Amino acid sequence: MASAEPQTDSMISRNGDGQAVLLGGFSEQSQHSHFPRALVCPYTGANDVVDHELPSTGVLWACTVVNSAPPGYFGKVPFGFGVVQLDDGLRIVTRIAADDPASLQIGQPMGLIIEDLPAGADQDAGTMQIWAFAPASDDTASDDTASDDTASGAR
Template identity: 25%
Template sequence: MSNLPVPAPRVNSETQPFWDGTAEGRLVLPHCDRCAFVIWYPRSFCPECGCTEVTWKAASGFGTIYSFSITRKGQGEYRHATPYVLAYVELDEGPRVLTNVVEDDPDALEVGQRVRVVFHDTGQGTALYRFCRA
């Protein structure tokens, strides 16, 4: 288990379906009904083709590390959480998402490693999606 803080994200009506999914332990992504683009960050329309019809579908929860930084100096709630790993994970569905990799031995991490999603409850009806080595 990690000692990372779990600050609640800012949720609004446009992103509510995504965050409702996290509370249920699911990563749901908006797919464009017209061009099938997997939209990130989540929006109520497709920024690729302009279509305003999207369908929220569960992702596999697997991906690969696109890049990461072992952060030694944090700020705010993360000030005392160092070292922690900020990363971009490329989901198998396509999007590269900003997140944390939860790892006891961060020096063992490498770009390209396979990861799977985990959820950390914020206590406010949402959960943060993070990743650990698959």
């Protein structure tokens, strides 16, 4: 089980520019995208789901600071977890990477990051490469106008 090699998360891909992106699904028939990628469209049951690269930026929709790590998580505690509304309107649950997760503000710009987490409790368990969203730096920040007020129209 333990491996010194980084494990690549199956939901991470690389776009044409070599940038890491999250892979969701898209159904031509329903015109709905979804995440994580399902084998059939969760909106219509259509069997035409293809890979769909998600936007890598968005805004924080809701979050929590987790003080008690669930089994299978060997990273730093406390850590952030929550919901990010991506620039295309899709809301996804995600781990939130932040030095001080208690300082996170709903509506703040977020960007996709890839990081290594310990794959087990032992030092020789190696690491696993997984994704998270982190407060966006200026060059990756999404457009502020895509925040709260626009988003609540999706209710």
